[in-house]
Amino acid sequence: MDFLRPSTLEEALAAKSAHPDAVPIMGGTDVMVELNFDKHRPGALIDLTRVPELAAWGPEGDGVRLGAGVPYTRIIAELGERAPALAQASRSVASPQIRNRGTVGGNLGGASPAGESHPVLLATDAVIELASVRGTRRVPAREFYLGLRRTARQDDELITAVLLPRPAGPQHFSKIGTRNAMVIAVANFSLALDAGTRTVGTGLGSVAPTPVRAEEAEEFLAGEFDWDGGAVLDEAVVRRFGELVSSVARPIDDQRGSADYRRHAVGVMARRALSWSVTDYRKSLQDPRGDARCA
Template sequence: MDFRQPSTWDEALAAKADHPEATPIAGGTDVMVELNFDRRRPPVLLDLTRVAPLTEWAFDGEVLRVGAGVPYSRIIDELGGLLPGLAMAARTVGSPQIRNRGTVGGNLGSASPAGDAHPPLLAAGAEVELASVRGVRRVPVAEFFAGPKRSVLEPDELIAAVRVRAVTTPGGAGVPRVAEQFAKIGTRNAMVIAVCSFALALDASRRTVGTGIGSAAPTPVRATAAEAFLAEALDWTSRDPVPPAVATEFGRLVAEAAAPIDDVRGTAAYRRHALSVLARRTLGWAWADLTTERS
């Protein structure tokens, strides 16, 4: 196995162009497990830990550009008020040691249906920034996943960043216009792969709804019918609780959007039921957040 360790982004892209079969490694929380269990033996490892721009985040207008090498712990500490849904998901990832090493870019790169970062990125309408020596392109995260552990990444491309609209204005000033929530069910309370997960974003300024479903389909997916229903059913000017019939129908539509299977972590029927419950709960929490801010 060959090992490459570029120190600049240009060097990293050049190395990937020269060795399209190379496996990128940053935190190593997925790659090293596969190597240790001999499930994968790539001919080239491309270590990106010295590429400083990958560990940076900054505003680009109202959008946050988060480098692919920013670890979960920094998303929690530095971006919790700007990207609350992603921060909530980050808090459920592994142990503190894993959160210090693991990255959203690595989560996207593995393209697992159970990736914890994927549902909040879907709900927020994020874009994935992909780069190669040929240039840069942006792919909506909803179009990024091509199948179980497969993505639209070309062989010579690397994930540079994710671009996500922050819930408040740059600097964190002003009243949040978006309420985000994330919920996950596992076989225990911590350090667990999701049986299923769900993320919700309610945008009061645009009167839109975003959703993300994890670990209940071949890829992370949105519940588009549920989004359209809820955007029309909510009284965006009201401070009253969401009517039970609206919450129930929203939960039903979310469960209907999933395509789960039976496996060692849970049955398809359980996953559908759990998603319906998570959808109703996160809706109540997110709506309470919005109405509290308007009070």
Template sequence: MEFLSPATWEEALAAKSERPDAVPIMGGTDVMVEINFDRRRPPALIDLTRVPGLREWRADGDGVRLGAGVPYTGIVDALGGAAPALAAAARSVASPQIRNRGSVGGNLGGASPAGDAHPPLLATDAVVELASVGGVRRVPAREFYLGPRRTARRDDELIAAVLLPAPAGPQRFAKVGTRNAMVIAVVSFALALDARSRTVGTGIGSAGPTPLRAPGAEEFAAAEFDWEGGAPLPESAVHRFGELVAAAARPIDDVRGSAGYRRHALAVLARRALARAAADYREGGARCA
């Protein structure tokens, strides 16, 4: 196995261009597990830890440009207000040691449907910035996931950053696991209310071959929600929202949970998220728990 260690972003892009079969690595929380268990044996690794800028974030217009290598700990510490759903998801990732190493870029690169970062990126309509020696392009998160562990990233591209829109209303994230910590989600869900466009965003994790949205639930909630004052939604509307979210999922039975349980849990998470986000809206907040 060849090991490449570029010192600049330009060198990293050149290495990926010359070796499109090389696997980028930074935190190593997914890649090294697969290698150690002999589930994967890439011909080459591109170590990005020396590349400046990947571990930085900055304001980008009204939103945030999050470097692909910013660890989850950094997101929790610095972006609770600028990206509340993503910060809540980052807080739920594994152990402190993993949160110090893992990143959103790594989640996107691996594209596991159970990745905790995916639902908030979908719900908030984030954008993935991809780069190659040929230039930079930006792909909406809602168009990034193509199939099981397949994404819109081309073989010669690296994930440079994620562009996070400024919150325009409350955001929520929650997941269900077999225990409270150090666990892969059985199912997860993110919700974002946008008071400016009067739209609702959703993101579903670990309940399909890719991270998913629930467009029908989004349209229903946007039509039912009281955007003027945030009055409590009727219980029937909250229940229907949960049904529509569960219907959008495409779960399977596996060792972590059955398809039926996943749908049930997802409906519960969606109902709670909508009710709590509505309460946040009435109070004028944009933060999530």
């Protein structure tokens, strides 16, 4: 196995172009497990830890450009206000040691349907930046997931960044697992409200072959939500929202949970996230700054 260690993004893209089958590695929290258990033996590894652009984040427009190699620990510490749901999801990742190494870019590269960041990226309408020697392109997260562990990334491309829109309303993330830490999600869910456009975003994980949205639930809630006053929603509305979220789940039975449990759980998480969001939204209307974000 060849080990390639570029020190610039240009060198990294050239290495990926020359070795399309090479596996990029930064945190290594997934890749090294596969290597250690001999589940995957690529012809080459591309170590990206010395590429500075991948480990940085900064403002872009009204939002944030998050380098694909920024670890979860930094997202928690530095992006709680700018990307609240992603910070919540990052807190739920494994152990402190894993959070120090793991990255959103690695989550996207592995494309596990149970990955914590995927529901948030769907709900917030984030954009994935892909680069190769041919150029750079940006793919909406809602078009990125193509099938089980298949994405829009081409073989010669690297995931270089995620573009996160500025929060324009409450954002929440929930995860259910067999214990609090070091666990793969049985189901996870994210909800984002946009007070500016009066739209709703959702993301479901570990309940289908790919991370998915509940588009009918989004449209239903957008029409029922009290965007002007943040009034408490009727129980029938909350229940219907949960049902519509559950209806898009296509889960399986496995050692972590049954399909029926996953379908039920994601509906419960949707109702709870909606309750939290209504509370946050009402508080934001009382804030003289008019800031509808949820940290």
